[in-house]
Amino acid sequence: MTSGGRRNRNHKPVEGSARSDARGFTLTALPAEGFRGPVPDWPLPVPLERELEVWEWAWRTPQACAWSLPSESWRARTVALWVRVSVRCEDADAPASLFAQLHRLADQVGLTTAGLAEMGWKVAVDEVAAQRSQRPAVDPVKRERRLRAAGDAQ
Secondary structure, eight states, X not given: OOOOOOOTTTTOOOTTSHHHHHHTOOOEEEOTTOOOSOOOOOOSSSOOHHHHXXXXXXXXXXXXXXXXXXXXXXXXXXXXXXXXXXXXXXXTTOOHHHHHHHHHHHHHTTOSHHHHHHHTEEXXXXXXXXXXXXXXXXXXXXXXXXXXXXXXXX
């Protein structure tokens, strides 16, 4: 029996592996703070108010930095379809088949972990901000004593 052929998620390069390093494979880093540019106009007919809210949210994600590139402008319509399906999935009586389409569209625009990898993207980690948030607050009294002690040594 055959295995069914190659799938798009099989045998993806892994950033940092020896084989990928030898081939020069790296993922495109997307800024963790998200896209700061203008949100494009809604590309589908007659949006619902909720669709426009989710559209605005989607265009503030790190993935929107990639969607905004001229070479990726075709993706805006797929993002809008993801938004439309996402909003419809919020209904209590949404069919399971709609959720399957939502997941598929999310993959296509990089809004899932697998979709990010498939597009060759990763969300960059702001290591400086992470270290800054982990640093304990400085006690002003202890700081003053240290400064005084350092001044006395001179």
